[in-house]
Amino acid sequence: MDDRDWLAERFEENRARLRTVAYRMLGSLAEAEDAVQEGWLRLSRSDTSAVENLSGWLTTVVGRVCLTMLQARRSRREDPLDAHVPDPLVSLDERLDPEHEAVLADSVGLALLVVLETLDPPERLAFVLHDMFDVPFPEIAAIVGRSEGAARQLASRARRKVKGAAPVPDEDPVRQRVVVDAFLAAARAGDFDALVAVLDPDVVLRADSGALPARPSRVIRGAASVAEQAVVFARPDRAVGPALVNGAAGLVARTASGRPVAVMGFTVAGGRIVEIDVLADPARVSHVVLHETEDR
Structure with a gap:
């Protein structure tokens, strides 16, 4: 050698x-x-x-x-x-086997x-x-x-x-998933009160759409305002499924044809969602989700 x-x-x-x-x-x-x-x-x-x-x-x-x-x-x-x-680190397999537990322990959240x-x-x-x-x-x-x-x-x-x-998130991934699932169910049902119940009063939502003029990137603050946007996110033409996003409970939204269109990372603290980071830039979403699929 x-x-x-x-x-x-x-x-x-x-x-x-x-x-x-x-x-x-x-x-x-x-x-x-x-x-x-x-x-x-x-x-x-x-x-x-x-x-x-x-x-x-x-x-x-x-x-x-x-x-x-x-x-x-x-x-x-x-x-x-x-x-x-x-860029989020996305894993579409949420089974907490030893490999994913190691990833969870070593990940840095999107909020940080x-x-x-x-x-x-x-x-x-x-x-x-x-x-x-x-x-x-x-x-x-x-x-x-x-x-x-x-x-x-x-x-x-x-x-x-x-x-x-930087908020300090709850460490238990199972409890994180319960809160995120409750958020998704309330959004799909259009249940404004249920959404507000799982959101911290001072919750922050960041939506990064890249350079898309029709969907400008923005920051939204407050439970009521974020709840209104959540109802829009859970559109019937999108399939939304669970994922690990930087080691924490998250969601990936896809079109009816299966193309990924958004990744949502959640920071759950004290049993409520305190931050939501949404990546909806088409090029970056395709890269991070498809790259993860190819690596599996």
Whole structure:
């Protein structure tokens, strides 16, 4: 086995972890794959003979790539995308076998990813790498080009923002499913009062339709307003079925022909729905749902 083959094997051993790092940094499956591929290209062009911890080196490299991508993304945006929903991780098989229990335990909810989208790129990098993947602050400081103390401050500032904005979901997936099923049944029946009963009074719904002019992306707040939209979502020409969305109870809506048109992620806290994140961008929905089907 030559050196390149050896490096390729080591990289494949780290690919899943690197993809997870990149996804949490970027909130985009396609961009995460691009970042991981760039990590491989940099590895293949580098002299790693003096690297003692290749896994840590790769994490640092992919983190640096993600930071550059986040900064470029931020510079292109003229207006904040209040209703932007990150790419969901969709599983159409909700049987809680050991594999799915592991996925559930390792998933980051859409509500947290939405909050991460609001952080400045260096804050997001510091929080994700340190708080989620235990990367030491000296390594984070080298990526962001700041002192170790400044890197600590970035993570601390991000931590305060996340704590103040990201709801803490109920952990029991069965209880989550009971609440989401009650929401769907009430929506199908057009039962406004039953819908309000399963919604937190301050519930937030984000609907990301991409660039569709007929269905603009929007944020809706309050149980009454969200209940009105839920009745519209449960249209008779759509088949709505259960799914795991980022490890939590969710729904996938399809046309009569079976084409996926929307993914709904729910955050259930205290037995009520506190956030609903709807991805209805046709291209992205097809990618995340069909990609999941192909991987099964």
